Amino acid sequence: MRIFDAHCDILWRLWEDRYISFHDGPGVQVTYKNLMKYPGSIQCMAIYVPEEVPASRKYEVALEMVDIFYEKIVKPYENVKVILAKGDVQALKDNEIGVMLTLEGCDAIGNDLTRLRTLYRLGVRSVGLTWNYANTVADGVLEERGAGLTNFGRNFIKELNHLRVWTDVSHLSLNGFWEVMDRASYPIASHSNSYHLCPHPRNLTDEQIQALIQKNGLIGINFYPLFLTGGEATIADILMHIERMCALGGEFHIGFGSDFDGIDNTPIGLESYQKYEDLVNELMKHYSAEQVENFRFNNFVKKII
Numbered sequence: 001m002r003i004f005d006a007h008c009d010i011l012w013r014l015w016e017d018r019y020i021s022f023h024d025g026p027g028v029q030v031t032y033k034n035l036m037k038y039p040g041s042i043q044c045m046a047i048y049v050p051e052e053v054p055a056s057r058k059y060e061v062a063l064e065m066v067d068i069f070y071e072k073i074v075k076p077y078e079n080v081k082v083i084l085a086k087g088d089v090q091a092l093k094d095n096e097i098g099v100m101l102t103l104e105g106c107d108a109i110g111n112d113l114t115r116l117r118t119l120y121r122l123g124v125r126s127v128g129l130t131w132n133y134a135n136t137v138a139d140g141v142l143e144e145r146g147a148g149l150t151n152f153g154r155n156f157i158k159e160l161n162h163l164r165v166w167t168d169v170s171h172l173s174l175n176g177f178w179e180v181m182d183r184a185s186y187p188i189a190s191h192s193n194s195y196h197l198c199p200h201p202r203n204l205t206d207e208q209i210q211a212l213i214q215k216n217g218l219i220g221i222n223f224y225p226l227f228l229t230g231g232e233a234t235i236a237d238i239l240m241h242i243e244r245m246c247a248l249g250g251e252f253h254i255g256f257g258s259d260f261d262g263i264d265n266t267p268i269g270l271e272s273y274q275k276y277e278d279l280v281n282e283l284m285k286h287y288s289a290e291q292v293e294n295f296r297f298n299n300f301v302k303k304i305i
């Protein structure tokens with residue numbers, strides 16, 4: 001059973017504490033062992049530079065996380081393959097794991113497109129414009145000013161289109177979102193839920209969900225209880241968000257963006273990556289095998305360029 005997961009923060013965890021084991025670390029949600037329970041899967045791994053890192057060091061830290069990706073996740077395992085393009089997906093064997101490098105927030109880029117192109121050449125294939133606050137590209141969802149894209153941000157999206165990289169709107173301000181819808185060729189929301197079901201600013205309104213669908217975009221359902229219910233959550237709550245997005249026409253545009261290793265609590269019954277099976281079993285009770293396969297893998301994978 002193959003899974004595509006559009007967002008996790010394992011690189012940040014390995015950067016924060018170099019003694020944590022990716023192989024089978026206790027308390028680590030996305031480990032090699034957990035991934036290998038579902039061989040053939042593809043996991044996106046985000047470069048997230050924490051807010052407290054001084055601006056002058058952010059790019060260096062982003063590069064440190066790229067190094068961790070190759071040294072601790074790719075190099076030690078013969079069967080872990082970097083996904084850069086459609087061909088890598090087609091070549092991925094049943095006993096292999098695909099890993100895709102993504103960027104969460106462009107603070108590390110400053111106002112230098114050279115850095116974006118360098119990260120692209122190092123393997124980054126999806127770029128979240130902001131985390132929660134403002135940067136040189138746009139305002140994040142918790143920046144009270146709520147502005148959209150900067151002039152640099154507009155050029156930045158042109159470059160993402162040119163490189164054929166996904167533009168990720170998770171964490172982006174509302175104004176930024178609508179500007180991205182006008183400009184991005186490959187928009188996604190890697191880890192966001194339905195605002196209608198859980199009114200948190202990190203979630204997407206029905207209008208936003210419909211706009212992403214219309215732009216042939218993708219939405220990864222986030223497992224963080226705060227974004228599912230605002231309180232405690234179960235697997236059934238994830239299904240509610242899936243159902244809402246399907247009702248808006250999203251059947252071929254949704255998948256998972258668990259946020260594993262970036263979240264301090266999880267839905268009951270979905271404590272780590274290895275529990276994916278239980279989510280899929282629950283989905284099988286409500287959807288056809290083909291629909292479930294689309295949610296768990298095909299919808300996102302089909303749009304890898």
Ligand SMILES: [Zn+2]
Pocket residue numbers: 104170171191262
């Ligand atoms: Zn995030």
